Amino acid sequence: MKVSVLDLVPVRQGQSYREAIGSMIRLAQDLDGLGYERLWIAEHHNAPSLASSATQLLISEALAHTERIRVGSGGVMLPNHSPYIVAEQYGTLETLYPGRVDLGLGRAPGTDQQTAMALRRHQIGRETQFPQELLELRGYFEGTNPVSAYPAKGLNVPMIVLGSSTDSAHLAANLGLPYSFASHFAPAMLEEAVEIYRREFKPSKYAEKPYVIIGVNASLADSDAEAEKLFTSQIRMFLGIVTNKPQPLQAPADSMESLWRQHAEERATASPHFGPVAFDPTLLIGRERAVVEQMASVSLVGNSQSVGRQIRELKQRVEFDELMAVSYIFDERAEKRSFELLGRVVLDAG
Incomplete structure (x- = not known):
């Protein structure tokens, strides 16, 4: 079982946005040294307490300051963007940092409707076009679209479907792509969505078998x-x-x-x-x-022994391959300690 981190780049009380981004970079370096699989950064807009609006720029910064860890989007909210531009951006990242870039893709706007209008102008409702736009995006990397996107053409940037409902489970399974469920804040359909995904999964050149990542809130300490x-x-x-x-x-x-x-x-x-x-x-x-409390119901909170037990209980509920931890811990040293403990617990859990 692998363990990774999703970062929304929270702004701590008393921090500037520049300082919050500095905290994100230090976290990336800590996770790189601790052996975490990947760091994803989530796209949010019009959120004054988060500094994660320009996701691809933050991903580039995290990649530039680390050596091993994969870094990617958790995710790109595809209805907000042209698939062509996304291909160019992530093709460029993959060119600069080969083998270290992930492309998680979601259908939600990541904001309120008024802000969504500012993002998309006259294209409200593009969520319904998500499957078609995902295929278009994939076509730019495969070089099968009428127009080519450079330097994306021919590059293998892993795509992961993100979701918080059964709709995304059907889509990920049908396309033969890995699936990441947002149970760290929307856990209601977790078991049902994962069961659908595994049952309906069609092997593809991108994934021979189902691969499930689930979001968990995490707060570990010595007591x-x-x-x-x-x-x-x-x-x-x-x-x-x-x-x-x-x-x-x-x-x-x-x-x-x-x-x-x-x-x-x-x-x-x-x-x-x-x-x-x-x-x-x-x-x-x-x-x-x-x-x-319902939003936070999929959480790992406690010392190493307690969290180890919670992980075993979670695995009895749902079959997953990777944990994607989300932490809003105020003190950065305590945050690093939490991730140190979580990494050890997951390693022991296998």
């Missing part, structure tokens, strides 16, 4: 209590998404329960009132917590 404390920074990030109040990556709370108590207090003072009857925020807070 369970410390790992859970570090994980509160990630829960705060999820809470910002759910409440539409994004903020930079925050220092951890004392504990998970103290985080939720603080959130309840903030909600109680900020909640609206309807006529003469005060609005009771209890139900709203409960729903927000339920959504966040």
Whole structure:
């Protein structure tokens, strides 16, 4: 079993965007030294707490500062881009760093609808064209399209289909491509999607057998209590998404329960009132917590022994070949330690 990392390039509280990108480069170097398989960078737009909008530029920086690790997109949101331009960009990366570039591809815009309009102008709705655009993109590397893309033509840049639903599972299986499921934030269809993918997979020249990567949130430390404390920074990030109040990556709370108590207090003072009857925020807070906990349900949190057990339990639920870890740990030294421990646990797990 392999282990890799997905980085959204979070901006920590007090950091500039330049400093956040510097943190990404240091993380890439750490992972390179720790023997991780790959580092992927996710495309997001109009997200003030993330610095991952120009994905291919960050991939180039990570490749330039590392020696061995594969670096790629997790992913390129293909409806936002011309397949021709994507082929040129990733063909150039593969030319500069042969054998080290991945091309993960997704159908979502990676942003809200208003921003999607700014990205695509008059091409809203291109998500439905994802299968055709993926085939077009592949044609540029194979040299089978009427127009050629240089230097992509003839290069082998591995493509991986990303998804969070069964639609992507059917597509990846039909095309004979590896499949990466976004269970680190959308785990609801994980088991069903992987089962469909494995059942329907058609061997191809790109993959002889199914290959499944699953996203997991990860927070490891020398004790369970410390790992859970570090994980509160990630829960705060999820809470910002759910409440539409994004903020930079925050220092951890004392504990998970103290985080939720603080959130309840903030909600109680900020909640609206309807006529003469005060609005009771209890139900709203409960729903927000339920959504966040569901988003984070595929997580590895604890010391090495605890996480080893969690991985074994996860493997009983779903058959996967590679873990793609996502971590929002505020302290960079603690983040590196977490990945050191995770790498050892996965190695021991086989």
